[in-house]
Amino acid sequence: xxxxxxxxxxxxxxxxxxxxxxxxxxxxxxxxxxxxxxxxxxxxxxxxxxxxxxxxxxxxxxxxxxxxxxxxxxxxxxxxxxxxxxxxxxxxxxxxxxxxxxxxxxxxxxxxxxxxxxxxxxxxxxxxxxxxxxxxxxxxxxxxxxxxxxxxxxxxxxxxxxxxxxxxxxxxxxxxxxxxxxxxxxxxxxxxxxxxxxxxxxxxxxxxxxxxxxxxxxxxxxxxxxxxxxxxxxxxxxxxxxxxxxxxxxxxxxxxxxxxxxxx
Numbered sequence: 001x002x003x004x005x006x007x008x009x010x011x012x013x014x015x016x017x018x019x020x021x022x023x024x025x026x027x028x029x030x031x032x033x034x035x036x037x038x039x040x041x042x043x044x045x046x047x048x049x050x051x052x053x054x055x056x057x058x059x060x061x062x063x064x065x066x067x068x069x070x071x072x073x074x075x076x077x078x079x080x081x082x083x084x085x086x087x088x089x090x091x092x093x094x095x096x097x098x099x100x101x102x103x104x105x106x107x108x109x110x111x112x113x114x115x116x117x118x119x120x121x122x123x124x125x126x127x128x129x130x131x132x133x134x135x136x137x138x139x140x141x142x143x144x145x146x147x148x149x150x151x152x153x154x155x156x157x158x159x160x161x162x163x164x165x166x167x168x169x170x171x172x173x174x175x176x177x178x179x180x181x182x183x184x185x186x187x188x189x190x191x192x193x194x195x196x197x198x199x200x201x202x203x204x205x206x207x208x209x210x211x212x213x214x215x216x217x218x219x220x221x222x223x224x225x226x227x228x229x230x231x232x233x234x235x236x237x238x239x240x241x242x243x244x245x246x247x248x249x250x251x252x253x254x255x256x257x258x259x260x261x262x263x264x
Contacts, residue, residue, distance in 0.1 A: 033062030033233070035073040037198050039205045042110070046243070048103045050218060054110060055205055055240040057197055063233040075196040077147060078236055082228045085140045088174075089125040090226040092144060092152070094193075096185040097219035097243070104219075104243065114241045116221045119181040122155055126174045137161065137176040149188040154180055185220065187211055193222050196238060209240070219243040 042054040061074035071079055081087060099106075099115035106112065124140060126133050138156035145153035155161050161178030190211065194201045201207055214220055225237040 035062070035071065036060045037073045041205050041208070046104050048100070049245070050104075051244050051246050052104065053242045053244065054114065055209070057206070057238040059196075059198070059236045059238075061234045063230055073198045074234060074236065078196065078226060079234065081140070081143060081147075082226070082234060085124075085136050085143075086127045087124060087140075087226065087228055088127045089228070091121075091123055091224065092148075093121045093221055093223040094148070094150070094183070094185045094189045095119060095121070095219075095221040096215070097217070097221075099219055099221075100243075114221060114223060114239055116223065117179065117181060119179065119183040119185070120150060120152060120155075121179045122152060123175060123177040125172060126176075128174060130173055133163065133174050133176060141178075148192050151180060151183055185222075187215070190214070190222060193224065193238065193240075196224075196236070213244065214240075214242050217242045217244045 036059070038058045040056045042052070042056070044052040044054070046052055059074045061071060061079065081090075093116040095116040095118050098118060099111070101111070101115070104111065104115075106115065122141070122144070124137065126136055128136055141155045142153045145151060155178035160180070161176055163173075163176050165173060194206055194209075197204070197206055199206070201209055219242065221239075221241045223237075223239045223241070225239075227235045
């Protein structure tokens with residue numbers, strides 16, 4: 001069941017198709033509670049006869065006084081970013097195509113959260129003195145550029161980002177925002193994004209992804225959302241939203257030889 005085909009008549013149930021949660025005890029690594037990983041898949045037929053496939057993954061790690069704790073499910077690379085750059089919140093998206101607000105929605109929670117502008121968009125809120133934010137932002141963009149094989153480091157330029165004090169968030173004097181609308185999105189960006197999952201794309205819902213179909217779609221957006229507090233620990237949300245045109249008719253064929261459905 002990856003990125004879908006003539007399967008439309010079976011998808012008229014506009015509900016989450018699958019949900020799975022995997023808790024893992026933190027044990028004796030210096031933290032209390034447990035780490036947890038959940039995954040969900042939503043398939044929704046759209047009014048213009050296209051199909052929305054939305055994958056959502058969430059990894060959580062409880063607060064810990066020991067910065068060197070071993071993570072069982074939460075990605076170590078993200079935990080290191082939080083520790084090194086004192087990140088409170090962060091959102092990064094890579095998007096190809098334009099979201100059709102008229103036909104696909106714009107006010108519902110799914111659309112308002114996951115409809116992103118083309119290219120790369122990044123914003124981050126730091127737990128730092130205001131005079132340290134600009135330097136930290138520049139260092140963060142270089143780290144993200146290496147992590148996701150992208151040109152996010154171009155956002156370090158003073159002409160590519162801003163520090164909005166009004167209209168974006170309240171009490172956000174330590175917030176920086178930047179966008180690269182012409183950044184091309186490709187498989188090289190998706191691969192490191194998938195590596196942040198506990199089983200990458202080898203198991204679970206991620207194994208259903210058919211990458212060629214993803215990039216042939218009308219719209220494709222991969223999003224990463226991070227929240228870190230001393231009370232709740234770290235929460236990492238990863239979502240992949242794809243809009244496709246399934247082929248419906250006698251000539252449409254569905255291939256399932258590799259365990260996933262692909263557009264014919």
